[in-house]
Amino acid sequence: MLAPGDQASTEFSLTVLGSDGSYPGPGGAGSGYLVKAGGHCTWLEAGPGTLANLQLHVPLDRLDAAVISHCHADHRSDLESLYVALRYFLGRRDFPLYAPEELQQVMRDEHFDGTFDWRVVSDGESTQLGPVRWTWRRTDHPVETMAARAQMDGRALGYSADTGPAWDFSELGGGLTLALVEASLATGNEGLVQHLSARQAGAAAAAAGAERLVLTHIAPPVDKSEARREAEEAFGGPVDVAAVGRTWQV
Numbered sequence: 001m002l003a004p005g006d007q008a009s010t011e012f013s014l015t016v017l018g019s020d021g022s023y024p025g026p027g028g029a030g031s032g033y034l035v036k037a038g039g040h041c042t043w044l045e046a047g048p049g050t051l052a053n054l055q056l057h058v059p060l061d062r063l064d065a066a067v068i069s070h071c072h073a074d075h076r077s078d079l080e081s082l083y084v085a086l087r088y089f090l091g092r093r094d095f096p097l098y099a100p101e102e103l104q105q106v107m108r109d110e111h112f113d114g115t116f117d118w119r120v121v122s123d124g125e126s127t128q129l130g131p132v133r134w135t136w137r138r139t140d141h142p143v144e145t146m147a148a149r150a151q152m153d154g155r156a157l158g159y160s161a162d163t164g165p166a167w168d169f170s171e172l173g174g175g176l177t178l179a180l181v182e183a184s185l186a187t188g189n190e191g192l193v194q195h196l197s198a199r200q201a202g203a204a205a206a207a208a209g210a211e212r213l214v215l216t217h218i219a220p221p222v223d224k225s226e227a228r229r230e231a232e233e234a235f236g237g238p239v240d241v242a243a244v245g246r247t248w249q250v
């Protein structure tokens with residue numbers, strides 16, 4: 001039985017702030033998620049439009065850290081707006097920002113140091129953020145890109161970030177209670193670029209033994225109903241499609 005206050009300390013949730021693949025579609029947003037765990041708030045991916053949606057769920061002075069998988073604009077462009085908010089309106093310095101080294105190199109010329117406390121993540125590393133243990137694995141993508149496993153107690157979120165099929169989603173480890181996997185491509189376009197189709201996302205999540213699958217990073221021209229159907233066939237069970245404002249408990 002839960003005692004008063006236990007609900008907040010055991011919460012482990014994923015809220016979608018944006019889920020469009022590679023560019024935002026009409027009224028949509030790039031990649032962005034809020035991971036809340038035990039009152040600790042991490043902004044995972046800062047794609048275009050996601051800073052605005054983030055603030056519907058948590059005020060910026062309550063945000064604890066940001067985690068960015070790679071330097072492509074659809075995952076990080078709103079960091080520039082976060083910088084303006086923190087530096088000129090909230091007076092906040094040394095905001096923890098976890099990302100591959102390449103992101104820091106891309107943004108170095110813009111003098112973000114001092115506002116952001118850059119923390120470089122690399123393949124195989126783990127970091128504790130509040131009650132959550134984050135572990136990063138490098139994926140199959142043209143720039144250094146980190147998939148993530150976020151674990152709290154016996155629950156684990158596996159996030160593919162952007163990847164082609166040459167990286168094995170199972171590298172995030174077993175026991176995933178929720179898999180958030182990119183499905184950028186229509187099946188007919190498999191292999192054209194380093195991304196997955198919904199069919200490949202479903203097969204990857206099944207091979208990893210994930211309990212549940214949420215598709216994300218679907219490109220705006222791709223039919224979401226068809227993507228879901230193909231993923232369910234490959235996954236062997238029900239599949240959800242990420243949409244702005246939806247929340248799942250991990």
Ligand SMILES: [Zn+2]
Pocket residue numbers: 021022031072074075162217
């Ligand atoms: Zn992307």
Ligand SMILES: [Zn+2]
Pocket residue numbers: 070072141162
């Ligand atoms: Zn990318």
